[in-house]
């Protein structure tokens with residue numbers, strides 16, 4: 001008798017192959033011959049065939065549409081920001097409230113435009129594209145306003161707006 005108390009497990013598809021591997025989704029025993037690597041870990045052939053919901057799958061066209069739409073939306077948003085919320089030194093509740101509103105508006109505008117352009121795609125790629133567009137809009141705002149570096153470092157409302165916009169777009173595209 002060996003000392004091992006582990007029961008011997010055989011691959012579900014290859015009854016003569018001992019294995020210690022199991023599908024990460026349904027826990028079926030699988031051997032190296034039939035396991036498949038997926039972004040979520042190893043899977044049995046049945047589970048690997050189940051695809052992710054279609055809204056998380058972006059085609060090349062979707063990527064192109066999302067990137068172009070986000071970049072195009074950033075330009076008027078940066079322009080509006082320079083006009084409606086020009087960079088200026090200041091702090092306090094009112095400044096933060098203005099930054100919050102501007103950020104929510106900008107984040108909503110960018111994520112809504114991207115959703116429309118891609119027929120409601122979501123997920124990490126969409127989120128990253130949206131955040132890059134938010135940062136671009138924030139940079140364009142400073143450029144349109146005359147690019148005063150000293151003012152830019154004291155521009156609390158603008159910085160807060162960028163953070164809020166990024167967070168709201170991220171949340172909406174999750």
Ligand SMILES: [Zn+2]
Nearest residue numbers: 023026044047
């Ligand atoms: Zn499985």
Ligand SMILES: [Zn+2]
Nearest residue numbers: 011014031034
């Ligand atoms: Zn097998």
